Amino acid sequence: MQNINWIKLFVIGLFAYTLLALYLGVSDLKNSISYLPHSFWLFSLISPLSVHLILSLRWHFFLRYLQCNINYFESFSIYLPGLSLIAAPARSGEAIRGLWLKSRFNLPVSLGISCTFVERIGELISALIIIIWSLYFTNFFSIPILLFFTITCSYFFHHFKIIKKLTIFSKNLHFYNSKFLQRKIFKNASLLVDKVNTLCLPYPLALSVLLSLVAWLIEAYLLYRVFSFLNVEIAFKHSALIRTVMGMGGVISFLPAGLITAESTGIAMALAYGSGRVEAVAATIFIRIYTLFIPFILGLFSYSFQKDIRFSK
Template structure:
């Protein structure tokens, strides 16, 4: 696959298509909720408050980048931090694809630097698994407070356990990889998928798993804290533990929905839980829109220009 020729296609189909769809849907949600409430919330939070929320989002991205570099090193394909950081940020442009699958575009850009596709895809898969594990752990802050969320958390936890069981079965993966023969496209895809899983195993040694999990927990807790601060600055009395729970369960709901960027699922969960806590509907919607603008859409906003520059090279 010629990466230099494949990038424009990715740009047209993935970036433009997914972003327009997601942005249109989000604009509709914001207009439906009422821009007056959102603007009022921004006014209460203030410039410094918005800057603080954006800074915590940057901390999230930075910690996840450190984890990304650790995964690449573990698979014997380290990349200098400057070009790797540009590629990592460029991937945020495709955060609004279902399950964030578009972030796998980083593999196309890394191929220019000699990183094989199985390696970059294994790093991407490991990232998603690490994020899921961290979010599931953070939901424990309020699981007893809101028992109705327990089935969703159980599904997320079961997914984590199943993934680790698969990755721990090196012998089985190797036997399956050797057993898949033939030149048919389905056989080739199976071999490639098994090769990615075999590579991903190297990202989940005990030491690296502990370090990556710690980075993931702090990264997602930073954005959850930003959510708590926004609620506080809006004058809404929500305990820190419950705010962390609401943010984490909303991210889990968005991930399980497989909607672009978790759109719809995450927002519905946030608004519902805040309303359950007694927050007035307009305030709950405004806080939800504001935190998503300073997290999800901030990532997209910094990713698009970096990706555009990468495509022009």
């Protein structure tokens, strides 16, 4: 991992937020943020800590489900420094945990990659559940119904073994050159797809979606409380929609951590639901600090103390 990547994230983020502050007026933005009590800034640390505690349990469960014999603290020691790569598009950089599992525990690299891939699948499904709930339902208890529907669909998906059929198809392809290399590629790809297929079974996938749902809702509640302190009347389900779409908007951005795309999405949606311009920017900056920069700093801090997973090794 290169320090320049961390510096780029910090510089781009600082530059983007400075432009926002200058555009709106530093004094207006400062006055809006002053509505947030100092105690609330401190209390809000519970949100990223609880979210990543939940997601680390998901990571540990996946490893154990793949017959990986390590305890929670060992898996957490790999999960936490991975947050230093949270800025990669779609959080794909966290797949580097596979190399760290290899270097520290001599486990296959495909373990970390498959876990990361299915984590993103679970987060996407849970995000879609929240979006559907926010747009088409009024009752909070509609979420379990949507979750049950999702689990049922995953069961039929696995029943038809779509992924397995694709794997068999790939094994039957023939090439004319570099036969040894391609056999090796097919072998590694087959192992990876098998692990993904295992984690896409109804039980692990349902648990992944459930934990991802809880994480989304915790962050949504934090955003909802921010709007409340800023005297903006936005319902919780709309706060959940804003937070979720911000996350998905950031995925399609080519910039680190979805910068600018995620912010513009959050601000636009907050404005659409009745927020003032300054309040929308203040709330967006606040939620990005607690969902991006604080986890990033925690991951960077953890990484700096774990010399045995450095790339120089």
